[in-house]
Amino acid sequence: MPSLLKLDFSALRSKLFSKEIKAREVVEAYIHRAEETRHLNAYVTETFDSALAQADTSDERLQKGEALPLEGLPLAIKDIFCTKGVRTTNASKILYNFVPPYESTVTSNLKNAGAICLGKTNLDEFAMGSSTMTSCHGASINPWKRKGDAADLIPGGSSGGSSASVAAGSSLAALGTDTGGSIRQPAALCGLVGMKPTYGLCSRYGIIAFASSLDQAGPLTRTVRDAALVLEHMAGHDPKDSTSMNRPIPNYESFLKGDVKGLKIGIPKEYDREGLNPEIKALWEKSAQWFREMGAEIVDISLPHTDYALPVYYIIAPAEASSNLARYDGVRYGLRMDGKSIDEMYQNTRTEGFGEEVTRRILIGTYVLSSGCYEDYYLRAQKVRRKVLEDFTNAFQKVDFILTPTTASEAFKVGKNLTDPLAMYLQDIFTVSTNLAGLPAISVPAGLSGSGLPLGMQLIGPSFSEASLLNAAYALETAAQFKSPLFEELKCHHPIG
Numbered sequence: 001m002p003s004l005l006k007l008d009f010s011a012l013r014s015k016l017f018s019k020e021i022k023a024r025e026v027v028e029a030y031i032h033r034a035e036e037t038r039h040l041n042a043y044v045t046e047t048f049d050s051a052l053a054q055a056d057t058s059d060e061r062l063q064k065g066e067a068l069p070l071e072g073l074p075l076a077i078k079d080i081f082c083t084k085g086v087r088t089t090n091a092s093k094i095l096y097n098f099v100p101p102y103e104s105t106v107t108s109n110l111k112n113a114g115a116i117c118l119g120k121t122n123l124d125e126f127a128m129g130s131s132t133m134t135s136c137h138g139a140s141i142n143p144w145k146r147k148g149d150a151a152d153l154i155p156g157g158s159s160g161g162s163s164a165s166v167a168a169g170s171s172l173a174a175l176g177t178d179t180g181g182s183i184r185q186p187a188a189l190c191g192l193v194g195m196k197p198t199y200g201l202c203s204r205y206g207i208i209a210f211a212s213s214l215d216q217a218g219p220l221t222r223t224v225r226d227a228a229l230v231l232e233h234m235a236g237h238d239p240k241d242s243t244s245m246n247r248p249i250p251n252y253e254s255f256l257k258g259d260v261k262g263l264k265i266g267i268p269k270e271y272d273r274e275g276l277n278p279e280i281k282a283l284w285e286k287s288a289q290w291f292r293e294m295g296a297e298i299v300d301i302s303l304p305h306t307d308y309a310l311p312v313y314y315i316i317a318p319a320e321a322s323s324n325l326a327r328y329d330g331v332r333y334g335l336r337m338d339g340k341s342i343d344e345m346y347q348n349t350r351t352e353g354f355g356e357e358v359t360r361r362i363l364i365g366t367y368v369l370s371s372g373c374y375e376d377y378y379l380r381a382q383k384v385r386r387k388v389l390e391d392f393t394n395a396f397q398k399v400d401f402i403l404t405p406t407t408a409s410e411a412f413k414v415g416k417n418l419t420d421p422l423a424m425y426l427q428d429i430f431t432v433s434t435n436l437a438g439l440p441a442i443s444v445p446a447g448l449s450g451s452g453l454p455l456g457m458q459l460i461g462p463s464f465s466e467a468s469l470l471n472a473a474y475a476l477e478t479a480a481q482f483k484s485p486l487f488e489e490l491k492c493h494h495p496i497g
Contacts, residue, residue, distance in 0.1 A: 005490040023058035023072035030074040034170035042165040045120040068114030076171035079120040082206040091135035094353025104206025113233040122161030130427035132160030143168040147452040153411040156186025163190040181431025184443035188406035188456025199438035200245035203238035211320035228252035261295030266399035270306035290479035309433040315381040322365025406443040406456035
């Protein structure tokens with residue numbers, strides 16, 4: 001008999017709503033799985049007792065016929081979202097014991113829709129990284145393994161704990177944030193769907209800021225349908241966030257028809273670059289062929305400023321991080337180290353509280369914002385950022401969506417590239433442009449490498465095209481027929497008929 005853990009949320013929801021199973025059974029199954037997979041270090045704070053209490057409340061609503069849209073969804077939350085009364089560390093020593101007195105808007109929205117929080121997941125410190133190896137809690141581990149090789153692999157980053165939890169079956173969906181690819185890249189490396197919405201679609205209130213003009217919340221799920229369900233209830237206008245857009249949120253699930261006939265899918269020549277894994281390139285070509293067979297037209301396009309996107313990102317993001325992280329001084333909250341003077345206290349607190357990668361980015365950001373460098377670096381980067389956006393604007397006059405690889409390679413071993421910051425930065429080469437332009441993008445698992453690891457393809461759409469973008473992703477998912485062996489092997493102490 002199938003296990004509760006093998007069901008995606010769409011299937012699970014129908015069984016909950018028909019009263020075949022109870023929310024408490026579901027949550028108990030996921031707690032059991034989370035306990036079995038603690039070696040992956042996906043969770044940094046577990047909230048199992050409160051999850052069971054929430055499940056009992058869900059069962060009461062289900063029995064009364066008053067179920068909420070996401071009733072009983074076992075959700076993991078990246079530890080960058082403030083959760084009222086629950087420790088929120090951002091994987092940093094400087095916030096190790098921080099317990100927020102307020103809730104982020106996105107997590108509040110999901111809880112109000114009936115989702116159940118299982119706990120907070122690991123990440124790169126302050127979301128700065130592509131591997132989850134910069135976390136003060138230690139690295140998270142990808143549940144996937146190479147064929148014939150037991151070495152631990154990274155789950156991607158910065159939302160690596162979230163991707164590891166969903167891939168391992170210790171959560172049914174998870175929240176992440178994407179500043180330069182931090183949802184899509186770990187989704188690709190763990191065989192999941194990961195979506196970065198249009199900037200401003202989801203509130204940033206209560207998300208600990210990294211780079212304010214780039215950060216955006218989004219879901220990591222098993223399927224495109226689940227992503228549509230979660231995104232609908234994450235999104236919405238929030239007066240507490242000045243960048244939040246006031247526009248109606250549709251029923252995204254209703255758009256999942258899989259019909260892409262007549263659509264134009266762009267293939268940017270600049271993404272076919274040196275260093276791209278040949279297997280990923282072949283899968284990219286195969287994905288384009290799937291769209292062609294479904295009636296879409298494949299169009300060659302150019303995004304001429306692509307090569308500038310990564311250096312521009314690594315000027316703008318550290319600059320904004322330098323400003324945002326200035327608030328961590330040991331005075332109001334978080335870590336405080338003593339000193340003989342207030343300046344020494346600041347210095348001791350920040351030296352002890354921040355890790356090497358965060359320190360590096362603060363120093364870079366402070367430098368490019370300095371009076372002698374501001375115009376040469378920061379202002380010039382902003383001008384090139386505008387050019388990146390113009391590239392996409394011009395492209396979307398010719399095509400409906402853009403198809404690219406999500407990553408240049410499959411998951412690598414834990415510890416690799418840790419001493420080479422440039423190699424780590426290159427992990428986001430296919431994803432940073434959409435953050436600079438504020439566009440929606442989604443990664444869909446499309447195949448396996450020769451070593452048995454998942455590979456993802458990325459679809460990029462115009463601003464606020466989430467509904468049609470999800471449909472195109474659904475069509476790609478249907479064509480790829482990707483089946484994760486991890487989900488097929490899941491067992492559960494609560495079987496269902």
